[in-house]
Amino acid sequence: MPQKLDNLDIRILEGLAECGPRNITKVARELNVPRGTIISRIQRMSSSFYLRLLTTVYHTNLGMKKAVVFAKAIPGQEDTLFNCLKANKFYIYLSRCFGMFEGCVGIYVIPVEHTGEFEDFLREVEKLGLTRDIELLWSTCFHTVNLTRSWFDDEKETWMFPWEKWLHEVSSSESELPYTLRDPESFPLKADKTDLFIIKELEKNATVSLACIAKKFGTTLQNIRYHYERHVVTHGLIESFQTAILPFDRATSDMLFFIFRFSDGERMGKFARSLLDKPFVFILGKILNENSLVSQIYLPRLEFRNFIDALSKLARMKLLENYEYVLQDLRPGKWSRETIPYELFKNGAWTYDHPQHLEAIHDLMSGTKQEYEVVGAKQMKWAE
Numbered sequence: 001m002p003q004k005l006d007n008l009d010i011r012i013l014e015g016l017a018e019c020g021p022r023n024i025t026k027v028a029r030e031l032n033v034p035r036g037t038i039i040s041r042i043q044r045m046s047s048s049f050y051l052r053l054l055t056t057v058y059h060t061n062l063g064m065k066k067a068v069v070f071a072k073a074i075p076g077q078e079d080t081l082f083n084c085l086k087a088n089k090f091y092i093y094l095s096r097c098f099g100m101f102e103g104c105v106g107i108y109v110i111p112v113e114h115t116g117e118f119e120d121f122l123r124e125v126e127k128l129g130l131t132r133d134i135e136l137l138w139s140t141c142f143h144t145v146n147l148t149r150s151w152f153d154d155e156k157e158t159w160m161f162p163w164e165k166w167l168h169e170v171s172s173s174e175s176e177l178p179y180t181l182r183d184p185e186s187f188p189l190k191a192d193k194t195d196l197f198i199i200k201e202l203e204k205n206a207t208v209s210l211a212c213i214a215k216k217f218g219t220t221l222q223n224i225r226y227h228y229e230r231h232v233v234t235h236g237l238i239e240s241f242q243t244a245i246l247p248f249d250r251a252t253s254d255m256l257f258f259i260f261r262f263s264d265g266e267r268m269g270k271f272a273r274s275l276l277d278k279p280f281v282f283i284l285g286k287i288l289n290e291n292s293l294v295s296q297i298y299l300p301r302l303e304f305r306n307f308i309d310a311l312s313k314l315a316r317m318k319l320l321e322n323y324e325y326v327l328q329d330l331r332p333g334k335w336s337r338e339t340i341p342y343e344l345f346k347n348g349a350w351t352y353d354h355p356q357h358l359e360a361i362h363d364l365m366s367g368t369k370q371e372y373e374v375v376g377a378k379q380m381k382w383a384e
Contacts, residue, residue, distance in 0.1 A: 003048045003049075004157065004158065005045070005049065005152075005157075005247055006157050007154055007157060008031075008033070008037075008041065009041060009045060010147070010148075010149045010152055011031055011149075012027065012031065012033075012038055012041050012042070013045075013051075013146070013147045013243050013245065014146075014147070014148055014149065015027035015030055015031055016042075016053065016146075016241075016243045017146035017147070017148075017241070017243050020206075020241045021053035021206045021207050021241050021243065022206060022207055022241070024038050024039065024042075024207075045245060049245050049246050049247060050244075050245065050246045050250070051243065051244070051245040052242075052244045052245075053205065053206040053207050053241070053242075053243060053244075054203065054205075054206055054241070054242040054244050055199065055202040055203045055206045055238055055241055055242070056142065056144045056238065056239040056240050056241070056242050056283075057141075057199055057203060057237065057238060057239065057340060058141050058180070058236055058237055058238060058239040059109045059141055059340075060140075060141050060184045060187055060188075061187075061188060061189075061190045061191070061235060061236050061237050062109075062189060062190070062191050062196070062237065062340065063111055063112055063113075063187050063188060063189030063190075063350065064090075064109040064110060064111055064112065064187065064340075064350070065109070065110050065111075065112045065115055065138060065187055066107065066108070066109055066110075066138070066139045066140065066141055066142070066285065067107070067108040067109075067110055067115075067118065067136060067137070067138055067139065068105070068106070068107055068136075068137040068139050068257075068285070068287075068294050069085070069104070069105065069106040069107075069108065069122065069134060069135070069136055069137075070097075070101075070103070070104075070105055070134070070135040070137075070257075070326065071085065071103045071104045071105075071106070071122075071125070071130075071131045071133075071134045071135075072101040072102070072103045072131055072132040072133045072134070073101075073102050073103040073104065073130065073131055073132070074129060074130055074131060074132060075102070077129070077130045077131075078096065078102060078103065078104075080130055080364065080365070081103060081104055081125070081130040081131055082094065082096055082104050082334075083364055084125055084128070084130060084360075084361040084364050084365070085104055085106050085125065086336060087357055087360035087361050087364060088108065088118070088121055088357050089341050089344060089357075090108050090109055090110055090111075090118070090341055090344075090352070091106050091107065091108045091336075091338060092107050092108065092109055092337065092338050092339070092340070093106065093107040093335075093336070093337050093338070094106040094107075094335065094336050095328045095329060095330070095334065095335035095336075096328075096329035096331075096334040096335065097257065097326040097327060097328050097329060098326065098327055098329060099256075099325065099326045099327045100324060100325065100326055101132075101326065103131065103326075105257050105326055105328065109340065110352075111349075111350035111352050112187040114350070114352040114354070115138070117352060117354040119136065120354070121354065121357050121358065121361075122134050122136055124358055124361065125361060128361065128362075128365050130365075137259070137287045137292075137294060138287070138288045139285040139286065139287055139288060139294055140180060140181055140182065140183065140184065140285050140286045140288065141180050141239055141285070142180070142239070142283040142284060142285040143178055143180040143181050143239070143272075143276070143283065143284045143285065144239060144240045144241075144242045144282075144283060145275065145276055145277070145278065145281040145282060145283065145284060146240075146242060146243050147243060147245055147247060147279055148277045148279070150277045150278065150279070151278065151279050152279070159247070159248065159279060161303045161306060163306050163307070163309070163310040166274060166278075166310060167310055167313055167314065167317075169274045170270055170271055170274045170314060170319055171270065171317065171319060172270075173269075173270040173271075173273040173274045174269070174270070174273055175265070175266040175267075175268075175269030175270050175273070176269060176273075177268075177269050177272060177273075177286065178276070180239055181272060181284065181285065181286040181293075182286070183286070183288050183289060189349075189350075190231070190235040190236075190237065191231065191232075191235070191237055192227075192231070192348065193345060193348075194217070194219070194223070194224070194227045194231075195227050195231045195232055195235075195237060196340060196342050196345050197213070197217050197342060198210075198213055198217075198224060198227060198228055198232055199232060199237060199238070199339075199340060199342075200339045200340055200342040201213045201216065202238070203339040203340065204339060206241050206242075210224045210225050210228060211224075244282065246298060247279055247298075248298065248299070248300045249300065252300055252301055252302075253298060253299060253300045253301065254298070254299065254301060254304060254327050254328075255282075255296065255297070255298045255327070255328040255330060256296070256297050256298075256299070256304075256325050256326065256327050256328065257294065257295070257296055257297075257325065257326050257328065258293075258294065258295045258296075258297055258323060258324070258325045259287075259292060259293070259294050259323065259324045259325070260292065260293045260294075260295065260320060260322075260323050261290075261291065261292045261320075261321045261322040261323065262291040262292065262293075262319075262320060262321050263291065263318070263321050264291055265291050267291070267318075267319050267320070267321075268286075268291045268292070268293060270319065271293065271314075271319065271320065272284060272286070272293055275295070280297055280298055280299045280303075280307075281295060281296075281297055282295075282296040282297065282298060283295065283296045297325075311323055
């Protein structure tokens with residue numbers, strides 16, 4: 001029988017989201033629970049529910065524009081497409097996907113002055129015959145949605161999915177978007193090399209100590225603390241800390257990427273606000289200059305169908321115009337996550353080597369073609 005989260009687990013997750021995963025002692029004090037209990041519970045959830053304590057970067061203030069890419073693969077070229085999309089070193093998440101199409105979904109953070117070259121990179125991937133179509137969506141930074149008890153039954157210690165109640169909530173919610181989901185006026189670069197190193201380390205593990213970061217960077221604790229407090233925090237380089245967890249049975253649940261489209265900003269705002277405390281939402285972003293949202297969602301399969309029914313009702317209520325989705329392939333080797341490309345920041349600016357990206361995908365195509373030719377020759381020999 002799969003393990004379940006209990007009341008204390010949920011309280012700890014809420015405390016980590018509110019106080020930050022770097023303040024476990026404060027969480028223990030607020031919950032009146034021994035610090036050792038908090039740590040052991042975190043370890044248990046990390047093993048059983050894939051809990052990861054991460055840092056969500058506000059890439060806008062790093063001079064970077066976020067891109068969400070949906071690429072439909074040509075049959076037989078699925079893995080090659082995945083590898084070619086990885087060749088651009090500014091991806092932070094990439095996954096094989098299936099459902100409405102077989103292909104890949106990726107998230108990139110592109111230096112704002114190089115967005116045209118990134119578009120050229122995607123066009124080159126198309127020219128190589130790897131994809132039937134690539135949809136590029138420039139997005140705001142993502143709003144992190146941490147787990148709350150809003151749909152958790154404390155008495156039964158189980159999750160509830162009151163979809164009818166959610167429909168009413170969508171129609172009655174406020175429409176003002178949080179700052180993370182508003183189109184930014186500019187993409188200022190507010191970080192230096194030291195700031196980016198700190199952020200990169202926090203992305204990998206939000207609980208890492210500043211002393212550990214200082215030792216790894218080869219500087220003093222005082223220097224790292226100064227940059228963290230005066231730059232990283234003050235300049236808004238971190239959006240939030242994320243308690244990323246798979247709260248439902250992994251054997252019977254799926255991770256998906258959705259695009260939601262609306263007729264106007266008010267309907268979009270109401271929908272977005274209704275999702276900010278839901279246990280099935282991981283991240284939420286707004287497509288720039290559009291009344292559209294993109295979201296990563298994790299749901300039990302039975303509840304997924306109920307979610308689709310709820311979306312259908314929202315469409316009939318004219319609160320939602322359209323939606324699309326793909327399922328993620330979470331098998332080992334079929335997805336990849338990266339931190340900000342710290343090593344590509346030099347002399348106070350991002351280094352975006354467009355020719356190298358193009359050369360890399362052509363080399364991958366050449367190697368794949370030779371591999372196919374060798375396999376084909378062997379098959380012909382065996383047939384003889």
